[in-house]
Amino acid sequence: MTGFMLRLTIPAAVLLACAPAAAQDIDLDILRAQAGTYLVAPENGGDGCRLTLETDLAIGGYSLSGQDSCSKPLPALAEAAAWNFDGNGGLILIDPTRKVIARFVENEGSSMKTEDETPLLLVSAPDGIDRLPTFSSLAGKWVMQRPDGEKLCSVTLEGTVDTDGNAPLLPSGDCAANVSRLKLAIWHIDGLGLTLMSHDGASLGFQMRADGSFDKSREEGGKPLSLVRSDAL
Structure with missing residues (x-):
């Protein structure tokens, strides 16, 4: 990331x-x-x-x-x-x-x-960001979606951090197959980066935008993907 x-x-x-x-x-x-x-x-x-x-x-x-x-x-x-x-x-x-x-x-x-x-x-941060995200500020319901609005999965980020610096993540039961197979279960913050992870080593990294949403990191490759608060849709 x-x-x-x-x-x-x-x-x-x-x-x-x-x-x-x-x-x-x-x-x-x-x-x-x-x-x-x-x-x-x-x-x-x-x-x-x-x-x-x-x-x-x-x-x-x-x-x-x-x-x-x-x-x-x-x-x-x-x-x-x-x-x-x-x-x-x-x-x-x-x-x-x-x-x-x-x-x-x-x-x-x-x-x-x-x-x-x-x-x-x-x-290094885009214009418009003057503070770092925290577990408490990001806790809540989010939606993974494509640029055209296609929704792939809803996830709930919990704010209770464990000793490894991770917090629980709860995906919805109707996630697209390519997201479900990642078995995402925890999440982590580093600077402006947000990483969703499984207990088996799979992960999906995002970077914060000025509006507070996240775009999938370029290093992940594949199609563009965003993480947007559900109440912002």
């Missing part, structure tokens, strides 16, 4: 050699791959803000913009003056004195996030 999630695909050996003090030595292609506008938001669903990581040199790393948008939701990030790789596969935001004010750690297969009590995630 990738989609809008931020992931570094740079070999670890390269990043280890790229300590913050040696910002000017990082390959331009690596910088361009990382640059862009991202949503920084609390994992608990609180308001976030958007930062744009740029490729120009700045004190301690590379320039960024948009930090003013953080002054209300995440005031500590309003002091960010630069960003850089931390030399261990992660990414840091620093203030004008080079003090690290946020350190985003890479988690294999998941979005980058801080290790604070209330983690902040760094994700």
